[in-house]
Amino acid sequence: MKFAGLLRNTALVAIGAVLATTTTVVAQGDARGDPEFSKVFAVYQRIKTSYVEPVDDEVLTRGMIDGMLTALDPHSGYLDGSDLQRLTTMIDGNYSGLGLSVVMEDGAVKVIAPFKGSPADKQGIKAGDFITHLDGQLIYGGDLDDAVAQMRGEEGTSIQLTIFRPGREEPFEVDVTRGVVELEPVKYSLSAGNIGVITVNEFSADVGEDVFRAWNAIKEEATGRVGGLVLDLRSNPGGSLDEAVALSDLFLDKGRIVSQRGRARGETLLYDAETVFRGDMAEDVPLIVLIDAGSASASEIVAGALQDHRRALVMGERSFGKGSVQSLLPLGRDAALKLTTARYFTPKGKSVQEGGIKPDIAVPQISDPDFLLRQKYRTRESDLRGHLINELGVKDEEMEIDKVDDPRFRLTAEQLEEAGIEDFQLHYALETLRRTTKSSVALRK
Numbered sequence: 542m543k544f545a546g547l548l549r550n551t552a553l554v555a556i557g558a559v560l561a562t563t564t565t566v567v568a569q570g571d572a573r574g575d576p577e578f579s580k581v582f583a584v585y586q587r588i589k590t591s592y593v594e595p596v597d598d599e600v601l602t603r604g605m606i607d608g609m610l611t612a613l614d615p616h617s618g619y620l621d622g623s624d625l626q627r628l629t630t631m632i633d634g635n636y637s638g639l640g641l642s643v644v645m646e647d648g649a650v651k652v653i654a655p656f657k658g659s660p661a662d663k664q665g666i667k668a669g670d671f672i673t674h675l676d677g678q679l680i681y682g683g684d685l686d687d688a689v690a691q692m693r694g695e696e697g698t699s700i701q702l703t704i705f706r707p708g709r710e711e712p713f714e715v716d717v718t719r720g721v722v723e724l725e726p727v728k729y730s731l732s733a734g735n736i737g738v739i740t741v742n743e744f745s746a747d748v749g750e751d752v753f754r755a756w757n758a759i760k761e762e763a764t765g766r767v768g769g770l771v772l773d774l775r776s777n778p779g780g781s782l783d784e785a786v787a788l789s790d791l792f793l794d795k796g797r798i799v800s801q802r803g804r805a806r807g808e809t810l811l812y813d814a815e816t817v818f819r820g821d822m823a824e825d826v827p828l829i830v831l832i833d834a835g836s837a838s839a840s841e842i843v844a845g846a847l848q849d850h851r852r853a854l855v856m857g858e859r860s861f862g863k864g865s866v867q868s869l870l871p872l873g874r875d876a877a878l879k880l881t882t883a884r885y886f887t888p889k890g891k892s893v894q895e896g897g898i899k900p901d902i903a904v905p906q907i908s909d910p911d912f913l914l915r916q917k918y919r920t921r922e923s924d925l926r927g928h929l930i931n932e933l934g935v936k937d938e939e940m941e942i943d944k945v946d947d948p949r950f951r952l953t954a955e956q957l958e959e960a961g962i963e964d965f966q967l968h969y970a971l972e973t974l975r976r977t978t979k980s981s982v983a984l985r986k
Contacts, residue, residue, distance in 0.1 A: 581605065614881050615644065616867055621876035638693040639700070640722040641666065642778040642835075645685040649673065653861070654776035654835035657742050660720045666704070668776065668835050673712060674703035694719045726780075729755035734975045735763045738967070740773040741788065744780025744839040749787025749817060756791075756822055769827040769974030771967065772843075775857060779838030782866065782885075789846040790817040792828060792853065796888060798846045801866055803883030808866075810883075821852075827977045828853040829970045832898060833906065837861035844898045845887035855900045856973070857966050864894030902973075905950050908957045908965035 585605075588596055603619070610617045640659020643650050650672040655662040672688070673681055680688045692700060698719050705712045726748050728740045737759035739752055760767055779785075782801070789798045793814035801810045830844050830853045841860050847853035866883040886892050952965075962968045 610878075610880075614865070616863070616865060616879070617881050618879045619876070620869075620879055637696045637721050638719055639666075639717050640720075641692065643672070643685070643689065648682040650680060650685065650688050653837070654778060656722060657740070657776065658725060659722050660717050664715050664717045666702070666715065666717075667706070669707060671705040671707075672702050673705055674701075676701050677703070696721050727751035727755055729759055731759055731762045732971050734971075735765060735768040736771065736971050736974050737763070737767055737769070738771045738773060738971075741777055741840075743777055744784040744788075746781065746784070748781070748784040749791060752788055752791060753818070753822060767823075767826055769829070769977055770823055771829050771831060771970045771974065772847075772853070773831045773967065774836045774840040774844060775831050775833040775966070776835035777837070777840040778835065778861075779840060779863070782839065782842070785839035785842040786812045787817040789843050790814050791822045792847055793850055794821045794824075796850055798888065799842045800886045800890075801883045802886065803866070805882060808883045827974055829974060830855045831857045831966055831970055832860045832900060833858040833966070834861055834897075836898075837863045838865075841893045841898050842885060842887075845891065845893060848898065848901065849888040849891075854902065854973075855898060856902045856904050856970055857900050858903065858905065859899050860893065860897035862893055862897035864892045904966050904969050906964075906966050907950050907952060908954055908962055908968075 585601060588601060606619045610619055639661040640656040641661045642653040642656065644653055645651070652661075652666060652668055652670040652672065654668045655666045673679065675688065675691050680691075694700065696719055699716050700719065702715050702717060703712050704715055726741060726743050726745050728742070730738045732738055737756070739755050739759070741748060741752065756770075759770075782799075786798050795814050798812045798814055800812070801808065803809055828847070830847055832840065832844050832855060836844065836857075837860065841863070844853075844855050844860065848855045864884050864886075865881045866885055867879050868882045870878040870880055872878055884892055884894060950965075957963075957965055
């Protein structure tokens, strides 16, 4: 078994990052004859002649571009200069900063998830937190890129974050020392009972090969046959579409992995198993995929593919629900348009836009003392202003099922801590695999 040549499409599916493609889109039309464009030109002229202070054309042009993209969806945007450089650096999986995936929500910077092992994660920043001040300066109502730029910085320097955490009466301040955020996209461990755990933190370059190496390392360390495997995709905001396909292909020996459907020519693509990796590398090994509300895009592609093919049991919480693909379209040498160009669909034709991936077994993270409060104010794609609507329709009541109380999960965080359980979701997955046989629910081929 070995990897075939890497796929050439470089679209990304992530909350906060995309990768450049070679796509070129040319919009044609006579703006002078369009009454809507006449309005834009009239506003431009009125500002130039009547505004209280002189305004540069560059400022007005950037404002028009930003306004057009804001009217589309939360993931489209215009990048130039330092913004474009930061994106390129993040794609490389190595940058100096705090290690946060954030979005702008109603003028506030909201944390989708801290990257595991990052400075922000070590200081206790959690998904759902709002950052209101940086070094005492109010950032509410400002620009997301400006806030991100302030949080980036040289390794060893520190910044003070003022955090509002839903459920707490008062905001609090946290000093975070910036570090080189080497995302370590793949980590692995071997648990009791010869149960392997592979954690994928984000889908940067070579994640598929990294997971393959991690699996081989687990087999070497195991004292006998590996009894089961947990693929942990929690708080993974996404990344490369190619790597999502490669990772899925590791566990599938046939069938569709994901389809991408767009409006422009060349944006409708199909991805099948057996194109990156031959066979199922962990054949006959029971597999559980862990997801939560921070699992987005590329993570949802993997979870959806393995769930639809009944290769894995998906466990945890309903995922983020970002079912769109962004492409980076060059605009000259130092600018680019980050544009939503397609939706993706699971093998059974399901769009995860808005609704996300529903786990086969819902397992709350009750080892987190703030779990109930964070669940109440948790952000998903459907909460973002201007998000794309799932054309297949997702009823609100279907998503509310996640909040129904389950009598199996009534232990408190304090009780779990006394029992030595720090991560209840992972503990539950491991215990499930230890009770699993080849004919049971965790291996349903």
